[in-house]
Amino acid sequence: MDLMLEPTLLKGCVMIPPSKSASHRAIISAALTNGTSKLKNIRFSQDILATIDAVTALGAKVEQGSGKGCLQITGLFTNTNNTSTLPLFDCRESGSTLRFMIPVALMFGGGEFTGKGKLLDRPLTVYENILKEQNISYIKYSTDGDAVNKLLFQGFLQGGTFLIPGDISSQFLSGLLFALPLANNDSKIILEGKLESKGYVDMTIETLHHFGIQIQQENGQWLIPGNQTYRPADLSIEGDYSQAAFFLVANALGSQIECLGLPEDSKQGDRAIITLISLMQDPAQKSQNLEINVSDVPDLLPILTLLASLRKGQTVLSHAARLRLKESDRLAAITCELTKLGAQIQEESDRLTITGIKQLHGGLTDSWNDHRIAMSLAIASTVCTEQIMIRNAQCIEKSYPSFWQDFVALGGKIQEVSL
Secondary structure: OEEEEEOOOOEEEEEOOEOHHHHHHHHHHHHOEOOEEEEEOOOOOHHHHHHHHHHHHHOOEEEEOOOOOOEEEEOOOOOOOOOOOOOEEEOOOOHHHHHHHHHHHOOOOEEEEEOOOOHHHOOOHHHHHHHHHOOOEEEEEOOOOOOOOEEEEEOOOOOOEEEEEOOOOHHHHHHHHHHHHHOOOOEEEEEEOOOOOHHHHHHHHHHHHHOOOOOEEEOOEEEEOOOOOEOOOEEEOOEOHHHHHHHHHHHHOOOEEEEEOOOOOOOOHHHHHHHHHHHHHOHHHOOOOEEEEOOOOHHHHHHHHHHHHOOOOEEEEEOOHHHHHOOOOHHHHHHHHHHHOOOEEEEOOOOEEEEOOOOEOOEEEEOOOOHHHHHHHHHHHOOEOOOEEEEOHHHHHHOOOOHHHHHHHOOOEEEEEOO
16 A cells, blocks of 8 residues: 655544553463453554464464453463464564564474564574573474575473573563463573663563562562463553654644553653653754664654654664664665655664754655554654655554554545555
């Protein structure tokens, strides 16, 4: 789907969709209980459907509950796998599903994992090292003689001591935190270096506590008692600051949008968008050069790049190398597309240096099949001097299926075209 967007500021109220990160965590936790849990305010994006399919493949029962966006999940009763064949997990393009479910599946004997796009190209070195230490079978292979499109894991993950580098995705740590409470023996995770994206790990631990799992954290270590039991729980998913970031930046650029459903006490790391917008708009900083370390909030980089393009002075978004391994190479993607609109961005291996300009013009852009690039370009259209066109705009279905409907409801002017 290709869209043409007319320049217009947005105004009105929008109910921010539920946190994708919190939804993944709640669904997996509910699936590991010995009873039935009720989850409210679930939005069925492609990523969340991947996790629902994954826990179903593992043996959980997932049903639509009463009311829109409600799920009833009947979890697994024990941590033994009574099936004769390994389950198949289709993770689509969801990195969270893949990295969370690998260690979980290995508590039940393993499984086969498939995915789409660049998913299986993403590094799994942390898990690969653990599998070697525990003599667990791990095979990458292709079913069509071309790129790797399936991963096979076979064996049982044991508790113990795990050394994890801090400069990798926090999803690896979260995946182990889901699985290790089910191990027969106690475990300890020791972090080597500073943890990036700490907010996501805090969210995982908060969810685990909600489902009865106890984890102690001290001095860069996580102590995880074994033989724990996930208890069923009812939970309503809070609004997603990662998605709200697009509309909050739109406000910083002149729109007037009230974002509903965002808890002020959220542990979501991307709640930092509020502080970052204030910093970038601070009159005392208005013409000053800024450097922002995005290692804890990597998903915010595309929309922060847009905001930086229209502030006075120079902005450096640093510690961003991991963004090259997302749905697209996000450093290259946002640089390429905003440059088409007139932005001045210098791309380096792990950072972007943005020199602010007064105005963006229009043009033909591409989403790179990346939901966060497409939504950033949509917000860019609100302050362009001319219309812009976005190729493959349907990619927003990965995380925010109703984005275009909400955009129009706020006054956005879009038209489907053929490019």
